[in-house]
Amino acid sequence: MSLEMLQNIWIGLIAVLWIGYFVLEGFDFGVGVLLPVVAKNEAERRTVLTTLGPVWDGNEVWLLVAGGATFAAFPEWYATLFSGFYLALLLILVALIVRGVAFEFRSKRGDVGWRRRWDIAITVASFVPALLWGVAFANIVRGVPLQLDANNNSQFVGNFFDLLNPYALIGGLTTLALFVTHGAVFLALKTEGDIRVRANKVAGQTGLVAAVLAVVFGLWTQLAYSNNPISWLPLALAVVAWVATLGMNRLGREGWAFVTSAVTMGMVVLFLFTCLYPNVMPSTLDPAATLTIHNASSTEYTLRLMTWVAVVFTPIVLVYQAWTYWVFRKRLSPSQIPNPHEGALDLPHEVHV
Amino acid sequence: MNALDLARWQFGITTVYHFLFVPLTIGTSFLVAIMQTAWFRTGDERWLRATKFFGKLLLINFAMGVVTGIVQEFQFGMAWSDYSRFVGDIFGAPLAVEGLASFFLESTFLGLWIFGWDRLSRGLHLTTIWLASIGTMLSAYFILAANSFMQHPVGYAYNPVTGRAELQDFGRVLFQNTTVTTFFHTITSCFLVSGTMVLGVSLWLMMRGKSVDVMRKTLSVGIISVLIAGIGVVFTGDAQAKIMVQQQPMKMAAAEGLFNTSAPAPFSLFKLGSIDGSAEYFSIDIPGLLSFMATGDWNGEVKGINDLQAEYTAKFGPGNYAPYVPLVFWAFRAMIGLGLIAVLFALFVWWRTRKGKVPSNKWLGWAAVTCVLFPLGGISAGWIFTEMGRQPWIVFGLMKTADGVSPTLSTGTALISLVTLTVLYGVLAIIEIGLLVRAVKIGPPETVELLPVDDDADNGRTLTFSY
Numbered sequence: 036m037s038l039e040m041l042q043n044i045w046i047g048l049i050a051v052l053w054i055g056y057f058v059l060e061g062f063d064f065g066v067g068v069l070l071p072v073v074a075k076n077e078a079e080r081r082t083v084l085t086t087l088g089p090v091w092d093g094n095e096v097w098l099l100v101a102g103g104a105t106f107a108a109f110p111e112w113y114a115t116l117f118s119g120f121y122l123a124l125l126l127i128l129v130a131l132i133v134r135g136v137a138f139e140f141r142s143k144r145g146d147v148g149w150r151r152r153w154d155i156a157i158t159v160a161s162f163v164p165a166l167l168w169g170v171a172f173a174n175i176v177r178g179v180p181l182q183l184d185a186n187n188n189s190q191f192v193g194n195f196f197d198l199l200n201p202y203a204l205i206g207g208l209t210t211l212a213l214f215v216t217h218g219a220v221f222l223a224l225k226t227e228g229d230i231r232v233r234a235n236k237v238a239g240q241t242g243l244v245a246a247v248l249a250v251v252f253g254l255w256t257q258l259a260y261s262n263n264p265i266s267w268l269p270l271a272l273a274v275v276a277w278v279a280t281l282g283m284n285r286l287g288r289e290g291w292a293f294v295t296s297a298v299t300m301g302m303v304v305l306f307l308f309t310c311l312y313p314n315v316m317p318s319t320l321d322p323a324a325t326l327t328i329h330n331a332s333s334t335e336y337t338l339r340l341m342t343w344v345a346v347v348f349t350p351i352v353l354v355y356q357a358w359t360y361w362v363f364r365k366r367l368s369p370s371q372i373p374n375p376h377e378g379a380l381d382l383p384h385e386v387h388v
Numbered sequence: 389m390n391a392l393d394l395a396r397w398q399f400g401i402t403t404v405y406h407f408l409f410v411p412l413t414i415g416t417s418f419l420v421a422i423m424q425t426a427w428f429r430t431g432d433e434r435w436l437r438a439t440k441f442f443g444k445l446l447l448i449n450f451a452m453g454v455v456t457g458i459v460q461e462f463q464f465g466m467a468w469s470d471y472s473r474f475v476g477d478i479f480g481a482p483l484a485v486e487g488l489a490s491f492f493l494e495s496t497f498l499g500l501w502i503f504g505w506d507r508l509s510r511g512l513h514l515t516t517i518w519l520a521s522i523g524t525m526l527s528a529y530f531i532l533a534a535n536s537f538m539q540h541p542v543g544y545a546y547n548p549v550t551g552r553a554e555l556q557d558f559g560r561v562l563f564q565n566t567t568v569t570t571f572f573h574t575i576t577s578c579f580l581v582s583g584t585m586v587l588g589v590s591l592w593l594m595m596r597g598k599s600v601d602v603m604r605k606t607l608s609v610g611i612i613s614v615l616i617a618g619i620g621v622v623f624t625g626d627a628q629a630k631i632m633v634q635q636q637p638m639k640m641a642a643a644e645g646l647f648n649t650s651a652p653a654p655f656s657l658f659k660l661g662s663i664d665g666s667a668e669y670f671s672i673d674i675p676g677l678l679s680f681m682a683t684g685d686w687n688g689e690v691k692g693i694n695d696l697q698a699e700y701t702a703k704f705g706p707g708n709y710a711p712y713v714p715l716v717f718w719a720f721r722a723m724i725g726l727g728l729i730a731v732l733f734a735l736f737v738w739w740r741t742r743k744g745k746v747p748s749n750k751w752l753g754w755a756a757v758t759c760v761l762f763p764l765g766g767i768s769a770g771w772i773f774t775e776m777g778r779q780p781w782i783v784f785g786l787m788k789t790a791d792g793v794s795p796t797l798s799t800g801t802a803l804i805s806l807v808t809l810t811v812l813y814g815v816l817a818i819i820e821i822g823l824l825v826r827a828v829k830i831g832p833p834e835t836v837e838l839l840p841v842d843d844d845a846d847n848g849r850t851l852t853f854s855y
Contacts, residue, residue: 081854081855082854085851085855087855088499088502088853088854089499089500089503090499091499092454092496093495093496095454096487096495098458099458099461099487100484100488100492102461102462102487103461103480103483103485103487103488104480104484104487106464106465106472106476106479106483106484107476107481110477110480111476114465114476116465117464117469117472118466118467118796118797119796122801122804122805124466125466125804128459128809129809131458132456132458132459132812133812135454135455136452136455136816136820138855139447139448139450139451139855140448140823141855142854142855143823143826143827144823144826187551188470188473192796333476333477333480333555334477334554334555336554336555337478337480337481341481345488349488352488355492355493355496355497356492356496359499362500362504362507362508363503363504371850371854372850372854373851380823
């Protein structure tokens, strides 16, 4: 395999990791944002959160691996992107930290105020990254102010507020609306009773908002920033899959609605990557400072080595993660939550194994 | 303070903090797996109650380890972008492998373990905790391989065209002696921490008369873990010291505050002197001990800071090549001393609880709840020693810390993120400690009712665990 081929494989693999992340943590974010909307009492709130319980942490690892893979395969991209988007990433980090502990700590105590505070934390900390990932990706596709420094490295010379341009904000609202709908579709599939009914209804409403935003954002991206006409294809597929999602949701075919919704998330990522290719971070100031899969990559040795690692481990990971979803495939209902108002740490008797 | 200082403080604070949860997770997941295995094989319900109880403590802790870990991976790029460019070709690989081979494993299977009590057969459920435990250890291996490259870079070549270090031999990075000894030293110290935690919690509950039957069993698990780990820490630490003298002699010289090359070199238990080593006011020395630690020979020669400084100036050009000696000196002693206290405490507790005795001294109760702080402090001191002892280098002999920081990082941004993360971490620490104390006070479940595992059970069945 030549270096160029390996670079192509790795941009493909990184796209796959982001697809995994958007598909999986996308619904986690949506569920978090919708918590106050779809759950009206304590047992319902706990039911909603328990749908994420066994999987949210594994879902988040897709982000960690995407970050690690970018570091390993395209270190220049990793360095420029992460240092350039410092404050945006800090906000995302704070949100992910708060959200993770909120899931784990919330039900440990029965105190109403305690739970109320963690509920707010979950909603806000799901909202923020759902919005900011869209803002970040939109900025990458649009291009950011990069300049070559004395050592010939591309450096971000803008600031945090440069990232908050109208185009990127529409990108952020698009991912937010898509994730919220994806989360609602997931909840409709995974719950019974009132939550299921509400989630179905919410998905129909936010799904339309997402459709409008996605069409505006998609066309704007395609017409203004795409490097490749082929990116029309994932865009079209995303639209078709989304229409199918809305239709299936309306028909109450929750399994199919989730599948098509997941396809949409995947196609959105693929669309963004095909718009960029072969760039990974274009410069708005100096074409020489634009990072591409060629000038940002690792050496042939590292890429080849990492290819083998990915070939061996990725299928294994996919198998056991899929198995987890199979194990926890059943719908949940609020009646299954024992003593919903009691703190988990305050129960002296464990019931059943 | 400039952006560089702030970025260093942030890395130090976030890493030491992260590594309070990591050793507890690595050690405790293994010990819980042992307890569950004991239940699986004997059917003794006491082991099941122990598994449930320490499992709770594990989960509270695991959550903190996971979320603070994300910061670690991101801040290399955020705050240390020039470092990331320079070593990305090498350093990124173990990080990516860590994610793919271990993070997925530990998080997915821990999720299965937590929520899968009534969904998986007993054997399969037991397997999930073992896989999660293996995942945490694999993760430690890969990240320590990356760290060992910073301590002793191997398997690379410097490319003058790209101006970066490039990977030549991944096998050497993964399996160099620095990586292997560091891994075993770290893992054994994780068991020292977790063993002490299990021991302390068990003793405290026993003394309060709670679930004494269960706690007596887990007390033994804790004591055995501490004693085996204690021996392991000493031997692996000894091996590491000998390697360190070869690879980073300056760190060893700073650990002793040894300014002049000596044969034999003493080891001071306590020393007061001027920072530049020109005057020594007071010290308690053990003759020849440093020579023995460094070379295995009581009369062996150990190089001093002044000679090494001259050597490095000739090799790398003008500059200060010594770390901040007082910090390195005391961190080294804190590491050894605090670890030793944990081992001695375990021996003492074993003596006081043998033949079914339950001690009742008030001070011992306090010691029981706080004893985990000693090995935790020791492990933090160990990291501070090894990282500060490497200064001024970020990658020994290749890149200085000052050259690794992100050139785009402004003082304001660095300050915002340092303050944000420190305050957030502080608040979370208070919450986490509150929950742990609460969980410990309640103790193990008094009964665990067993229902048959039935994968096809009706949807309506009550969950064994829910958020």
